Amino acid sequence: MINEFLTSLPLSPQRTQRVSLNQSNQGTKEFEDEITERKRVEAELREREERKDLMLRTMPSALFTVDLNRRITSRNKKAEDITGLKAEEVIGQDCITAMNCDACKKGCNLFDDSIEKPIYGKECTMEINGKLLTISKNADIFRDSEGNILGGLESFIDVTEQKRAEEALKKKNEELERFNKQAVDRELKMVELKKEINALREELGKEPRYKNAINYKESESK
Template sequence: MVKKRQGPLTEDTTKVILESISDGVFTIDDNWKITSFNRAAEEITGISRKDAIGRHCWDVFRSNMCEEDCALKRTMEQGRRFINSSGYIINSEKKKVPITASTSLLIDKNKEVIGGIETFRDHSLVEQLRKELSTKFKVQDMISNSDAMKTIFNILPQVSDSDSSVLIEGETGTGKELLARAIHNISHRKNEPFIAINCGALPDTLLESELFGYKKGAFTNAMKDKPGQFALADGGTIFLDEIGDTSPAFQVSLLRVLQEHEFTPLGALGQEKTNIRIIAATNRNLSLLVSENKFRQDLYYRINVIRLFLPPLRQRMEDIPLLVEQFIQKMNIRQGKFIQGTDKKVLQTFMSHEFPGNIRELENIIEHAFVLCSQGYIKLNHLPGFLSEPVQTNGEKNSDPVKSAQINLIRDALARNNYNRSAAAKDMGIHKSTLFRKIKKLGMTL
């Protein structure tokens, strides 16, 4: 007959189990002082149990959860357990370690609460893999998982290797300057200047003096020679934003630069050579302006050697979670905060919003939230007033906000085009076969 193990032997067995698991485990008493600390806890934190036991848990972990969002504190106050709370700790080498933590009350054999217990798991490898995966959807500061943007990312190396002029079309706020900078930064001109000029913000005379420069005495108050941006950017790239807002007179001057690679400073007697690449951008339909004789046809063909179209955010809603994460990371660094992410209702609200201001509007919304949110997760009350209430999407209940947004996007495009699928695909900026695949993948019944 086998004897049952009792007393100290059972406690020893428990210790062996705790020492064998890969999750960190520690316990605290009712004074918040650590009473046990397993081997995995030592490895994850880099702190020995000898140094940990007897100290307050917040002195050992230095976690972002210690102040307001401590799961163990909530467990002790509310008497219930919490599972997979996300956060990070600072280890002994002062490195940030991403973790998930689960907490519960510590109860003795008399059913008395004697403290709390927390298990935590190191997610450093998961985070590393996530970052490696995200780089597949990222070029420079641009990030996307949409088909239209992936097409641009795939051809960007070839576009950058060329010196041909590029025309970037897209609505305001879609990231045209970011794309222009990406082209420059991976080209052979990357070590030379990148200069951006907003053509719509300057009248002709100022625009010409800004770009071409001027000679002493060219006009009143021209006391000395001033080189223009074409001279300063020699060897690099000039980005001409809102080129559709320029006048026919300026277009003639710009055409000469593209044809002859030379320009005339105001008040100069001769030409100056330039070695620059021109990337132009517009939120207007240049081909329509050409047909209306509001934009020179010869200049249009000169700048339209390579044409790239940036779709509006409402046509790439699957990118919103990626963009939100990117903006949160950037603003955490800039403002010295640690915002962990967004509440689920916030993401649902974003997926239901049209974003007329595109990516720039989304970034401004996140910046607004950072003013009101000091730590933890961005919630609805941190958003601007017009976004404070989540919008219902066609009365449908779908736990996946990305999927809901894609379904609504397709339905809206179909409705605008009298349910002509080819026309709807063109409206969305995708091939009709891509639209059919999306409809099938989403399980839509039309």
């Protein structure tokens, strides 16, 4: 009761002024703290965005993101370097149309639930402005905090020259194998011919002319 009575008493003008001043100071302090926190969060977001941009600019792989409709929402500079397509040419475009990838035309693996994610090292061919490129790409989907799919991300590297070198090496190896087989066949024919000559000389009572053919015959019998 006493506490209720005391709190019901009117404040003196001086005390009322002090209370109002304290409340004003407290409100100002809270406002300043809010401004400080907001600036800290904004600075942190800017720093995070700058780090992301730096990573995208310097990473050795091309990278682009798509939404649920497979429309390109972003891409890095390396993607432009490899494809020759500028941002304004691809942002908002369907990725299958923009990137013109043969594997994607057969079916989009990114949003296919039957295909395990992430996808690594899938090779495909892109034809852009009449230029054929062979790429090796990785792909995965990304989700929000509740697990809902927001879109997809693909990165790729240009392996066109590597594939050309591999194909050239394969052809050279095949050519060498054919040459070696032809050389062996010629050698066998020469040996057979020398053996026939030796046999004819023996019939005539003469010494064999080609000793190596005899040795070859002996080695065959072993």
